[in-house]
Amino acid sequence: MTKGEETRQRIVELAAPLFNQRGYAGCSVADIMEATGLEKGGIYRYFDSKEELAAEAFKFSVAKIRKLRTDDLDNIPGAVEKLRYVMDRFVSEPSPLKGGCPLMNTAIDADDGNAALRDLVQQAFADWRRRITTIVRQGIRDGEISKSCDPMELADTLIASLEGALMLTRLDGNKRALKHVRHSMDLLLSAYTG
Amino acid sequence: MTKGEETRQRIVELAAPLFNQRGYAGCSVADIMEATGLEKGGIYRYFDSKEELAAEAFKFSVAKIRKLRTDDLDNIPGAVEKLRYVMDRFVSEPSPLKGGCPLMNTAIDADDGNAALRDLVQQAFADWRRRITTIVRQGIRDGEISKSCDPMELADTLIASLEGALMLTRLDGNKRALKHVRHSMDLLLSAYTG
Ligand SMILES: [Mg+2]
Ligand SMILES: [Mg+2]
Numbered sequence: 001m002t003k004g005e006e007t008r009q010r011i012v013e014l015a016a017p018l019f020n021q022r023g024y025a026g027c028s029v030a031d032i033m034e035a036t037g038l039e040k041g042g043i044y045r046y047f048d049s050k051e052e053l054a055a056e057a058f059k060f061s062v063a064k065i066r067k068l069r070t071d072d073l074d075n076i077p078g079a080v081e082k083l084r085y086v087m088d089r090f091v092s093e094p095s096p097l098k099g100g101c102p103l104m105n106t107a108i109d110a111d112d113g114n115a116a117l118r119d120l121v122q123q124a125f126a127d128w129r130r131r132i133t134t135i136v137r138q139g140i141r142d143g144e145i146s147k148s149c150d151p152m153e154l155a156d157t158l159i160a161s162l163e164g165a166l167m168l169t170r171l172d173g174n175k176r177a178l179k180h181v182r183h184s185m186d187l188l189l190s191a192y193t194g
Numbered sequence: 195m196t197k198g199e200e201t202r203q204r205i206v207e208l209a210a211p212l213f214n215q216r217g218y219a220g221c222s223v224a225d226i227m228e229a230t231g232l233e234k235g236g237i238y239r240y241f242d243s244k245e246e247l248a249a250e251a252f253k254f255s256v257a258k259i260r261k262l263r264t265d266d267l268d269n270i271p272g273a274v275e276k277l278r279y280v281m282d283r284f285v286s287e288p289s290p291l292k293g294g295c296p297l298m299n300t301a302i303d304a305d306d307g308n309a310a311l312r313d314l315v316q317q318a319f320a321d322w323r324r325r326i327t328t329i330v331r332q333g334i335r336d337g338e339i340s341k342s343c344d345p346m347e348l349a350d351t352l353i354a355s356l357e358g359a360l361m362l363t364r365l366d367g368n369k370r371a372l373k374h375v376r377h378s379m380d381l382l383l384s385a386y387t388g
Contacts (some may be wrong), residue, residue, distance in 0.1 A: 021306040025220030101316030107303045111364045112215040156374035180350035
Protein backbone atom coordinates (compact mmCIF):
# COMPACT_ATOMS: atom_id res chain seq x y z
CA MET A 1 0.00 0.00 0.00
CA THR A 2 1.24 3.48 -0.82
CA LYS A 3 0.99 6.19 1.84
CA GLY A 4 -2.04 7.61 -0.02
CA GLU A 5 -3.76 4.24 -0.06
CA GLU A 6 -3.08 3.88 3.65
CA THR A 7 -4.61 7.28 4.40
CA ARG A 8 -7.65 6.48 2.27
CA GLN A 9 -8.10 3.17 4.08
CA ARG A 10 -7.74 4.86 7.48
CA ILE A 11 -10.47 7.38 6.57
CA VAL A 12 -12.79 4.52 5.53
CA GLU A 13 -12.13 2.58 8.74
CA LEU A 14 -12.75 5.60 10.97
CA ALA A 15 -15.83 6.74 9.03
CA ALA A 16 -17.50 3.29 9.06
CA PRO A 17 -18.60 3.24 12.74
CA LEU A 18 -19.68 6.89 12.55
CA PHE A 19 -22.01 6.28 9.61
CA ASN A 20 -23.19 3.07 11.30
CA GLN A 21 -24.09 4.81 14.56
CA ARG A 22 -25.45 8.09 13.21
CA GLY A 23 -26.83 7.27 9.76
CA TYR A 24 -25.97 9.01 6.52
CA ALA A 25 -27.59 12.37 7.31
CA GLY A 26 -26.48 12.25 10.94
CA CYS A 27 -22.79 11.86 10.11
CA SER A 28 -21.29 15.04 8.73
CA VAL A 29 -18.00 15.59 6.95
CA ALA A 30 -17.07 17.67 10.03
CA ASP A 31 -17.53 14.52 12.17
CA ILE A 32 -15.16 12.65 9.87
CA MET A 33 -12.65 15.51 9.93
CA GLU A 34 -12.71 15.35 13.72
CA ALA A 35 -12.28 11.56 13.80
CA THR A 36 -9.43 11.53 11.28
CA GLY A 37 -7.74 14.80 12.22
CA LEU A 38 -7.79 15.75 8.52
CA GLU A 39 -8.92 18.96 6.87
CA LYS A 40 -11.87 18.82 4.48
CA GLY A 41 -9.46 18.95 1.50
CA GLY A 42 -7.53 16.02 2.94
CA ILE A 43 -10.69 13.92 2.85
CA TYR A 44 -11.98 15.07 -0.55
CA ARG A 45 -8.58 14.29 -2.03
CA TYR A 46 -9.52 10.60 -1.72
CA PHE A 47 -13.29 10.71 -2.27
CA ASP A 48 -15.34 12.65 -4.79
CA SER A 49 -18.24 13.09 -2.39
CA LYS A 50 -19.72 12.15 0.97
CA GLU A 51 -21.82 9.60 -1.00
CA GLU A 52 -18.67 7.87 -2.22
CA LEU A 53 -17.11 7.80 1.25
CA ALA A 54 -20.34 6.43 2.77
CA ALA A 55 -20.45 3.69 0.11
CA GLU A 56 -16.83 2.70 0.80
CA ALA A 57 -17.45 2.76 4.55
CA PHE A 58 -20.49 0.50 4.10
CA LYS A 59 -18.53 -1.98 1.95
CA PHE A 60 -15.80 -2.05 4.61
CA SER A 61 -18.40 -2.69 7.35
CA VAL A 62 -20.10 -5.45 5.40
CA ALA A 63 -16.83 -7.24 4.66
CA LYS A 64 -15.88 -7.06 8.34
CA ILE A 65 -19.21 -8.38 9.59
CA ARG A 66 -19.42 -11.04 6.89
CA LYS A 67 -16.03 -12.39 7.89
CA LEU A 68 -16.98 -12.46 11.55
CA ARG A 69 -20.33 -14.15 10.88
CA THR A 70 -19.19 -16.81 8.45
CA ASP A 71 -15.51 -17.36 9.17
CA ASP A 72 -14.84 -21.08 9.65
CA LEU A 73 -18.26 -21.97 8.23
CA ASP A 74 -16.65 -24.33 5.71
CA ASN A 75 -15.13 -26.33 8.54
CA ILE A 76 -18.50 -27.08 10.18
CA PRO A 77 -19.89 -30.46 9.11
CA GLY A 78 -23.55 -30.75 8.12
CA ALA A 79 -26.22 -28.23 7.15
CA VAL A 80 -28.04 -28.06 10.48
CA GLU A 81 -24.78 -27.52 12.36
CA LYS A 82 -23.84 -24.81 9.88
CA LEU A 83 -27.15 -22.99 10.43
CA ARG A 84 -26.73 -23.27 14.20
CA TYR A 85 -23.21 -21.89 13.87
CA VAL A 86 -24.43 -18.86 11.89
CA MET A 87 -27.06 -18.14 14.56
CA ASP A 88 -24.64 -18.68 17.45
CA ARG A 89 -22.11 -16.32 15.91
CA PHE A 90 -24.79 -13.68 15.46
CA VAL A 91 -25.82 -13.98 19.12
CA SER A 92 -22.28 -14.05 20.52
CA GLU A 93 -20.99 -11.19 18.29
CA PRO A 94 -24.04 -9.12 17.39
CA SER A 95 -22.22 -5.84 16.73
CA PRO A 96 -18.51 -6.04 16.03
CA LEU A 97 -18.92 -2.54 14.64
CA LYS A 98 -20.12 0.25 16.93
CA GLY A 99 -23.79 0.98 16.25
CA GLY A 100 -25.08 -2.52 15.50
CA CYS A 101 -25.60 -4.31 12.20
CA PRO A 102 -24.60 -2.12 9.23
CA LEU A 103 -26.94 -4.06 6.92
CA MET A 104 -30.05 -3.37 8.99
CA ASN A 105 -29.01 0.18 9.89
CA THR A 106 -28.32 1.10 6.28
CA ALA A 107 -31.48 -0.65 5.07
CA ILE A 108 -33.61 1.47 7.42
CA ASP A 109 -31.61 4.58 6.61
CA ALA A 110 -31.59 4.19 2.82
CA ASP A 111 -34.88 2.44 1.97
CA ASP A 112 -36.56 5.75 1.18
CA GLY A 113 -33.41 7.66 0.36
CA ASN A 114 -29.88 7.25 -0.92
CA ALA A 115 -30.18 4.97 -3.99
CA ALA A 116 -26.49 4.06 -4.19
CA LEU A 117 -26.45 2.89 -0.58
CA ARG A 118 -29.74 1.05 -1.06
CA ASP A 119 -28.26 -0.91 -3.98
CA LEU A 120 -25.30 -1.93 -1.83
CA VAL A 121 -27.57 -3.08 1.03
CA GLN A 122 -29.69 -5.09 -1.40
CA GLN A 123 -26.54 -6.82 -2.64
CA ALA A 124 -25.39 -7.52 0.93
CA PHE A 125 -28.72 -9.12 1.91
CA ALA A 126 -28.84 -11.06 -1.37
CA ASP A 127 -25.41 -12.44 -0.55
CA TRP A 128 -26.45 -13.42 2.98
CA ARG A 129 -29.65 -15.07 1.72
CA ARG A 130 -27.66 -16.95 -0.94
CA ARG A 131 -25.25 -18.32 1.63
CA ILE A 132 -28.10 -19.60 3.82
CA THR A 133 -30.18 -21.07 0.98
CA THR A 134 -27.05 -22.87 -0.29
CA ILE A 135 -26.64 -24.53 3.11
CA VAL A 136 -30.34 -25.44 3.31
CA ARG A 137 -30.36 -26.94 -0.21
CA GLN A 138 -27.34 -29.07 0.67
CA GLY A 139 -29.16 -30.20 3.83
CA ILE A 140 -32.20 -31.21 1.78
CA ARG A 141 -30.02 -33.14 -0.70
CA ASP A 142 -28.26 -34.92 2.18
CA GLY A 143 -31.57 -35.85 3.81
CA GLU A 144 -30.78 -33.76 6.92
CA ILE A 145 -33.55 -31.25 6.26
CA SER A 146 -37.10 -32.09 5.14
CA LYS A 147 -38.08 -31.52 1.51
CA SER A 148 -41.06 -29.53 2.87
CA CYS A 149 -38.63 -26.73 3.79
CA ASP A 150 -38.50 -23.81 1.35
CA PRO A 151 -34.84 -22.67 1.49
CA MET A 152 -35.69 -19.01 0.82
CA GLU A 153 -38.46 -19.05 3.44
CA LEU A 154 -36.07 -20.36 6.06
CA ALA A 155 -33.37 -17.86 5.01
CA ASP A 156 -35.79 -14.92 5.22
CA THR A 157 -37.00 -16.11 8.62
CA LEU A 158 -33.54 -16.58 10.13
CA ILE A 159 -32.27 -13.24 8.82
CA ALA A 160 -35.42 -11.27 9.74
CA SER A 161 -35.67 -12.69 13.24
CA LEU A 162 -31.97 -12.27 14.04
CA GLU A 163 -31.89 -8.69 12.74
CA GLY A 164 -35.13 -7.81 14.54
CA ALA A 165 -33.77 -9.35 17.74
CA LEU A 166 -30.57 -7.34 17.43
CA MET A 167 -32.67 -4.18 17.17
CA LEU A 168 -34.48 -5.12 20.41
CA THR A 169 -31.24 -6.18 22.10
CA ARG A 170 -29.56 -2.84 21.40
CA LEU A 171 -32.63 -1.00 22.65
CA ASP A 172 -32.91 -3.16 25.80
CA GLY A 173 -29.20 -3.09 26.57
CA ASN A 174 -29.20 -6.87 27.08
CA LYS A 175 -29.24 -10.04 25.00
CA ARG A 176 -32.60 -11.38 26.09
CA ALA A 177 -34.33 -10.88 22.71
CA LEU A 178 -31.44 -12.48 20.81
CA LYS A 179 -31.44 -15.50 23.13
CA HIS A 180 -35.22 -15.81 22.84
CA VAL A 181 -35.10 -15.75 19.04
CA ARG A 182 -32.17 -18.18 19.03
CA HIS A 183 -34.26 -20.68 21.00
CA SER A 184 -37.35 -20.18 18.81
CA MET A 185 -35.30 -20.77 15.67
CA ASP A 186 -34.04 -24.05 17.13
CA LEU A 187 -37.67 -25.09 17.61
CA LEU A 188 -38.48 -24.06 14.04
CA LEU A 189 -35.46 -25.96 12.70
CA SER A 190 -36.53 -29.07 14.58
CA ALA A 191 -39.86 -28.95 12.69
CA TYR A 192 -37.80 -29.48 9.52
CA THR A 193 -35.30 -31.96 10.90
CA GLY A 194 -37.42 -33.91 13.41
CA MET B 195 -60.06 22.18 19.56
CA THR B 196 -58.96 25.80 19.39
CA LYS B 197 -57.42 27.08 16.16
CA GLY B 198 -53.99 26.96 17.83
CA GLU B 199 -54.49 23.32 18.87
CA GLU B 200 -55.55 22.47 15.34
CA THR B 201 -52.43 24.05 13.88
CA ARG B 202 -50.23 22.25 16.39
CA GLN B 203 -51.91 18.94 15.53
CA ARG B 204 -51.51 19.59 11.81
CA ILE B 205 -47.77 20.21 12.25
CA VAL B 206 -47.43 16.94 14.18
CA GLU B 207 -49.34 14.97 11.51
CA LEU B 208 -47.30 16.40 8.65
CA ALA B 209 -43.98 16.02 10.48
CA ALA B 210 -44.60 12.39 11.47
CA PRO B 211 -44.05 10.76 8.03
CA LEU B 212 -41.04 13.03 7.37
CA PHE B 213 -39.24 11.97 10.56
CA ASN B 214 -40.26 8.37 9.85
CA GLN B 215 -38.79 8.37 6.33
CA ARG B 216 -35.69 10.49 6.92
CA GLY B 217 -34.77 9.94 10.55
CA TYR B 218 -34.18 12.61 13.16
CA ALA B 219 -31.01 14.11 11.67
CA GLY B 220 -32.27 13.70 8.10
CA CYS B 221 -35.45 15.74 8.71
CA SER B 222 -34.72 19.43 9.10
CA VAL B 223 -36.95 22.20 10.40
CA ALA B 224 -36.78 23.56 6.83
CA ASP B 225 -38.38 20.30 5.61
CA ILE B 226 -41.19 20.78 8.11
CA MET B 227 -41.60 24.44 7.11
CA GLU B 228 -41.96 23.31 3.51
CA ALA B 229 -44.50 20.58 4.35
CA THR B 230 -46.62 22.84 6.55
CA GLY B 231 -46.19 26.11 4.68
CA LEU B 232 -45.32 27.76 8.00
CA GLU B 233 -42.40 30.02 8.88
CA LYS B 234 -39.90 28.86 11.46
CA GLY B 235 -41.53 31.10 14.08
CA GLY B 236 -44.92 29.55 13.29
CA ILE B 237 -43.54 26.14 14.18
CA TYR B 238 -41.54 27.15 17.26
CA ARG B 239 -44.62 28.89 18.62
CA TYR B 240 -45.99 25.40 19.34
CA PHE B 241 -42.84 23.45 20.14
CA ASP B 242 -39.83 24.44 22.25
CA SER B 243 -37.42 22.51 20.05
CA LYS B 244 -37.03 20.05 17.18
CA GLU B 245 -36.62 17.39 19.90
CA GLU B 246 -40.08 18.16 21.27
CA LEU B 247 -41.68 18.10 17.82
CA ALA B 248 -39.97 14.80 16.97
CA ALA B 249 -41.22 13.28 20.23
CA GLU B 250 -44.79 14.42 19.53
CA ALA B 251 -44.57 13.13 15.95
CA PHE B 252 -43.35 9.77 17.21
CA LYS B 253 -46.19 9.51 19.75
CA PHE B 254 -48.67 10.33 16.99
CA SER B 255 -47.17 7.64 14.72
CA VAL B 256 -47.19 5.02 17.46
CA ALA B 257 -50.83 5.69 18.35
CA LYS B 258 -51.79 5.43 14.68
CA ILE B 259 -49.94 2.17 14.10
CA ARG B 260 -51.07 0.67 17.38
CA LYS B 261 -54.70 1.33 16.49
CA LEU B 262 -54.25 -0.21 13.06
CA ARG B 263 -52.45 -3.27 14.41
CA THR B 264 -54.70 -4.04 17.34
CA ASP B 265 -58.08 -2.55 16.47
CA ASP B 266 -60.78 -5.19 16.91
CA LEU B 267 -58.39 -7.46 18.78
CA ASP B 268 -60.84 -7.74 21.70
CA ASN B 269 -63.47 -9.15 19.35
CA ILE B 270 -61.28 -12.07 18.24
CA PRO B 271 -62.00 -15.23 20.25
CA GLY B 272 -59.10 -17.32 21.58
CA ALA B 273 -55.41 -16.63 22.10
CA VAL B 274 -54.10 -18.39 18.99
CA GLU B 275 -56.61 -16.60 16.76
CA LYS B 276 -55.61 -13.31 18.39
CA LEU B 277 -51.91 -13.94 17.67
CA ARG B 278 -52.73 -14.88 14.08
CA TYR B 279 -54.77 -11.70 13.75
CA VAL B 280 -51.88 -9.54 14.98
CA MET B 281 -49.55 -11.18 12.45
CA ASP B 282 -52.07 -10.94 9.59
CA ARG B 283 -52.63 -7.26 10.25
CA PHE B 284 -48.91 -6.63 10.25
CA VAL B 285 -48.53 -8.40 6.89
CA SER B 286 -51.56 -6.77 5.27
CA GLU B 287 -50.82 -3.24 6.57
CA PRO B 288 -47.07 -3.15 7.15
CA SER B 289 -46.60 0.61 6.80
CA PRO B 290 -49.69 2.76 7.24
CA LEU B 291 -47.25 5.61 7.71
CA LYS B 292 -44.86 6.49 4.89
CA GLY B 293 -41.40 5.14 5.66
CA GLY B 294 -42.29 1.88 7.38
CA CYS B 295 -42.63 1.01 11.06
CA PRO B 296 -41.92 4.05 13.28
CA LEU B 297 -40.94 1.79 16.20
CA MET B 298 -38.18 0.00 14.28
CA ASN B 299 -37.06 3.14 12.42
CA THR B 300 -36.79 5.18 15.61
CA ALA B 301 -35.12 2.31 17.47
CA ILE B 302 -32.37 2.12 14.85
CA ASP B 303 -32.13 5.91 14.67
CA ALA B 304 -32.06 6.59 18.41
CA ASP B 305 -30.32 3.56 19.94
CA ASP B 306 -26.98 5.36 20.00
CA GLY B 307 -28.39 8.88 20.03
CA ASN B 308 -31.41 10.92 21.11
CA ALA B 309 -32.19 9.75 24.66
CA ALA B 310 -35.72 11.20 24.79
CA LEU B 311 -36.73 9.39 21.60
CA ARG B 312 -35.06 6.21 22.79
CA ASP B 313 -37.14 6.27 25.98
CA LEU B 314 -40.33 6.62 23.94
CA VAL B 315 -39.36 3.69 21.67
CA GLN B 316 -38.58 1.54 24.68
CA GLN B 317 -42.05 2.31 26.07
CA ALA B 318 -43.69 1.52 22.72
CA PHE B 319 -41.98 -1.87 22.45
CA ALA B 320 -42.72 -2.61 26.12
CA ASP B 321 -46.38 -1.93 25.40
CA TRP B 322 -46.38 -4.20 22.34
CA ARG B 323 -44.62 -6.99 24.24
CA ARG B 324 -47.08 -6.62 27.11
CA ARG B 325 -50.07 -6.97 24.80
CA ILE B 326 -48.65 -10.16 23.25
CA THR B 327 -47.56 -11.76 26.52
CA THR B 328 -51.04 -11.05 27.96
CA ILE B 329 -52.61 -12.98 25.06
CA VAL B 330 -50.13 -15.86 25.42
CA ARG B 331 -50.68 -16.12 29.19
CA GLN B 332 -54.44 -16.27 28.65
CA GLY B 333 -53.87 -19.00 26.03
CA ILE B 334 -51.81 -21.01 28.50
CA ARG B 335 -54.48 -20.62 31.22
CA ASP B 336 -57.17 -21.73 28.74
CA GLY B 337 -55.12 -24.77 27.68
CA GLU B 338 -54.84 -23.48 24.09
CA ILE B 339 -51.08 -22.96 24.32
CA SER B 340 -48.60 -25.37 25.90
CA LYS B 341 -47.16 -24.56 29.34
CA SER B 342 -43.73 -25.07 27.77
CA CYS B 343 -44.15 -21.74 25.97
CA ASP B 344 -42.37 -18.77 27.57
CA PRO B 345 -44.71 -15.82 26.83
CA MET B 346 -41.88 -13.29 26.61
CA GLU B 347 -39.85 -15.58 24.33
CA LEU B 348 -42.78 -15.90 21.94
CA ALA B 349 -43.46 -12.13 22.09
CA ASP B 350 -39.82 -11.29 21.34
CA THR B 351 -39.79 -13.79 18.47
CA LEU B 352 -43.01 -12.56 16.85
CA ILE B 353 -42.01 -8.90 17.15
CA ALA B 354 -38.40 -9.40 16.03
CA SER B 355 -39.30 -11.55 13.04
CA LEU B 356 -42.14 -9.29 11.84
CA GLU B 357 -40.04 -6.14 12.18
CA GLY B 358 -37.04 -7.78 10.50
CA ALA B 359 -39.29 -9.01 7.69
CA LEU B 360 -40.72 -5.53 7.20
CA MET B 361 -37.18 -4.20 6.82
CA LEU B 362 -36.51 -6.81 4.09
CA THR B 363 -39.89 -6.21 2.47
CA ARG B 364 -39.30 -2.47 2.14
CA LEU B 365 -35.84 -3.11 0.73
CA ASP B 366 -37.11 -5.76 -1.73
CA GLY B 367 -40.15 -3.77 -2.80
CA ASN B 368 -42.38 -6.85 -2.32
CA LYS B 369 -43.98 -8.80 0.52
CA ARG B 370 -42.12 -12.05 0.07
CA ALA B 371 -40.15 -11.79 3.33
CA LEU B 372 -43.26 -10.90 5.34
CA LYS B 373 -45.18 -13.83 3.89
CA HIS B 374 -42.27 -16.18 4.55
CA VAL B 375 -42.00 -15.09 8.17
CA ARG B 376 -45.78 -15.30 8.58
CA HIS B 377 -45.68 -18.94 7.48
CA SER B 378 -42.70 -19.76 9.71
CA MET B 379 -44.44 -18.22 12.73
CA ASP B 380 -47.47 -20.44 12.05
CA LEU B 381 -45.16 -23.45 12.15
CA LEU B 382 -43.61 -22.21 15.40
CA LEU B 383 -47.04 -21.61 16.93
CA SER B 384 -48.12 -25.12 15.98
CA ALA B 385 -45.20 -26.46 18.04
CA TYR B 386 -46.90 -24.88 21.09
CA THR B 387 -50.46 -25.72 20.17
CA GLY B 388 -50.09 -29.09 18.43
MG1 LIG C 1 -36.13 4.32 6.13
MG1 LIG D 1 -28.59 3.23 15.56
